[in-house]
Amino acid sequence: MKKSVVAAGVVVALGVCWMGSAWYTGKQIEPKVADFVSAFNQASKVKSPQMGMTLSYKDFSSGMLSSHFQVVLTFDHGAEASGIKAGQNVAFNVDVDHGPFPLSSLAKGRFGPAMAAMNVSLVNGEITKPLFDAAKGRSPIDANIRASYDKSIATQVVVAPASYSDTKTTFAFDGGEFNLSGDKLSLADVQIDGQLKNIVISQDSNDVKVYSDSMTMTSIGHTADDNIPVGSANIALNNIRVNAKGEDIVQINAMTATTAMALSSDKKHINYTQEYGIKDLTREKQNLGSGKIALLLDNLDPAAIRQLFTDYNMELSKAMVANPALSEDEDAMGELSLKLLQKYIANIQKSEPVIKLPISWKNEKGEMTANLNIAIADPAKATFTPGTLTESVDQNVKTITANVMLPLDVFTYTAKQIKLAEGKDDAAAQKQAEKDVKNATTIGKMMDLISVDDKAAKLDFEYQQGNVVFNGKEMTAEEFMARGGRFLQ
Structure with a gap:
C-alpha cells in the first residue's frame, strides 16, 4: 500500500514539475525571441548595411505546453542578383513544445530533459513559391530542433522530394535528411552530416543525364580567436552514371568537393583549401584512374578578407541597383567584378599570401x-x-x-x-x-x-x-x- 501511494505521489510531483517548468519555459520564449531579433538587426546594420535585412516575429501565442510564432526576414533593399525585390521577405512557422520534457521529444522516444523542442517550416510566399512548386506543394524543408539546458542543440532537417529547374538544367532528388549538432546556439559552432537520395541531373539541350545514388555532406566548424571561422566541409556525389540516349557511357565511384579553413602557424592568419576529386573513372569497363585538383590560399588576413567581401558586395549591389540591365549582361558583369577586385585586392596582398595549385592523376601504375x-x-x-x-x-x-x-x-x-x-x-x-x-x-x-x-x-x-x-x-x-x-x- 505504501509503495503504491509513494509511486502515485512521485507521478503527481513529476506532473506538477513538468507543468510548472513548461509554463516557465513558455514565459521565457517571447523575451528570448525578442532579444535575438534585436541583436540580429543591430548586427545587420553594423556589419552588412548594404544587404538591408531586417528580422521580425509576429503572431506569438503561448499555452501551457506549447507556443507558436512566425519569424520573418525582410530584404529592405532587395537583392537584384537573386531576383529579390525590395520589401520581399521569407517567413518561417515556429512551433515550440516547452520543457523540461517536450511532448514532441517524448513521442519520438527521447525521454531526457530539454529546454524546448521546436519545429520550423518554411512559409509559402512570393520568394519561396518556386520551392513549394518544385516540392509539389509540400514545405521544401522542415527542421526539428531540440535545445538542451546546457545550450547545446540537435537539429534534424528533412528535405522533401523535389525537382528544381531553370532554363537549361533540371536537378531532382528523392528527398533527404541532414543532422546538425553544436555546443552553442550558433551556426558557427556546428557539426553537420546528411544526404540527398537518388539524384538526377539533366539538360534540356541534349539527351545526357547524370544519375547518382546519393549526395552526402559532412561538415565541422567552430570559431577560433578573434571570431575566425575554421573547420572543413565535404560533399560527395556517390555511384555516378552518365547516361546518353539510354546507355551508360561513364561510371564514377565518387566526385568529391572539400573545403577547409584553418589557422596558420602564427595563429593570426588563415589557410584556405578547396579541392575537387574524381575516384575511379570508368569508361567502357576500363578504369582510367582517379584524380584531384586543389586551390590552396595560405597566410590570408581574415580581416582583409571580410573587408574585401563587404566592400565588393556593397559596390556590386549599388551598381546593379543603378543599372538593373547589368544582371543580363555577363560580359559587363565580369568586367565590373574584375575592376572591383583589382580595387580592393591590395589590402589582401599585405599579408603576402601564397597561392598553390596542385593537380594529380593516378592509376595502378603510379601518379x-x-x-x-x-x-x-x-x-x-x-x-x-x-x-x-x-x-x-x-x-x-x-x-x-x-x-x-x-x-x-x-x-x-x-x-x-x-x-x-x-x-x-x-x-x-x-x-x-x-x-x-x-x-x-x-x-x-x-x-x-x-x-x-x-x-x-x-x-x-x-x-x-x-x-x-x-x-x-x-x-x-x-x-x-x-x-x-x-x-x-
Whole structure:
C-alpha cells in the first residue's frame, strides 16, 4: 500500500514539475525571441548595411505546453542578383513544445530533459513559391530542433522530394535528411552530416543525364580567436552514371568537393583549401584512374578578407541597383567584378599570401603530378627594378614555381586505357599508347619544354625578380620570353 501511494505521489510531483517548468519555459520564449531579433538587426546594420535585412516575429501565442510564432526576414533593399525585390521577405512557422520534457521529444522516444523542442517550416510566399512548386506543394524543408539546458542543440532537417529547374538544367532528388549538432546556439559552432537520395541531373539541350545514388555532406566548424571561422566541409556525389540516349557511357565511384579553413602557424592568419576529386573513372569497363585538383590560399588576413567581401558586395549591389540591365549582361558583369577586385585586392596582398595549385592523376601504375605555386608580394614592400620588362610582375609577385612530373609507365598506361575504352584490343592499344607517348615526349624535347629520361618526363620552372631557372638552366626573364617567342612566330 505504501509503495503504491509513494509511486502515485512521485507521478503527481513529476506532473506538477513538468507543468510548472513548461509554463516557465513558455514565459521565457517571447523575451528570448525578442532579444535575438534585436541583436540580429543591430548586427545587420553594423556589419552588412548594404544587404538591408531586417528580422521580425509576429503572431506569438503561448499555452501551457506549447507556443507558436512566425519569424520573418525582410530584404529592405532587395537583392537584384537573386531576383529579390525590395520589401520581399521569407517567413518561417515556429512551433515550440516547452520543457523540461517536450511532448514532441517524448513521442519520438527521447525521454531526457530539454529546454524546448521546436519545429520550423518554411512559409509559402512570393520568394519561396518556386520551392513549394518544385516540392509539389509540400514545405521544401522542415527542421526539428531540440535545445538542451546546457545550450547545446540537435537539429534534424528533412528535405522533401523535389525537382528544381531553370532554363537549361533540371536537378531532382528523392528527398533527404541532414543532422546538425553544436555546443552553442550558433551556426558557427556546428557539426553537420546528411544526404540527398537518388539524384538526377539533366539538360534540356541534349539527351545526357547524370544519375547518382546519393549526395552526402559532412561538415565541422567552430570559431577560433578573434571570431575566425575554421573547420572543413565535404560533399560527395556517390555511384555516378552518365547516361546518353539510354546507355551508360561513364561510371564514377565518387566526385568529391572539400573545403577547409584553418589557422596558420602564427595563429593570426588563415589557410584556405578547396579541392575537387574524381575516384575511379570508368569508361567502357576500363578504369582510367582517379584524380584531384586543389586551390590552396595560405597566410590570408581574415580581416582583409571580410573587408574585401563587404566592400565588393556593397559596390556590386549599388551598381546593379543603378543599372538593373547589368544582371543580363555577363560580359559587363565580369568586367565590373574584375575592376572591383583589382580595387580592393591590395589590402589582401599585405599579408603576402601564397597561392598553390596542385593537380594529380593516378592509376595502378603510379601518379602523374603538376604543381603551381605563386608567392604574392605586398606592393609597398616589394623589390623591383623600375623600367624593366618585369616591373609590374615584381611589384605583385615574389616567386613563381611550377613543375610537372609524368612517369612514363603511368603516362603510357593511361593512354592505353583510353584506347581500350575506344574499342581497340589489348595489343593494339599498347602499341598505339607507346607511340603516342613517344611522339609527345619527342616533340616536348625538340621544343625544349621538357626533360626526359628513361623513367619520366619533367618540367621545372622557377621565377624570382627577373630571373628564371627553366629545367635547370638559368636565364633572364627577357631570354626566357625570347625562347617562348620562337614558338609563336
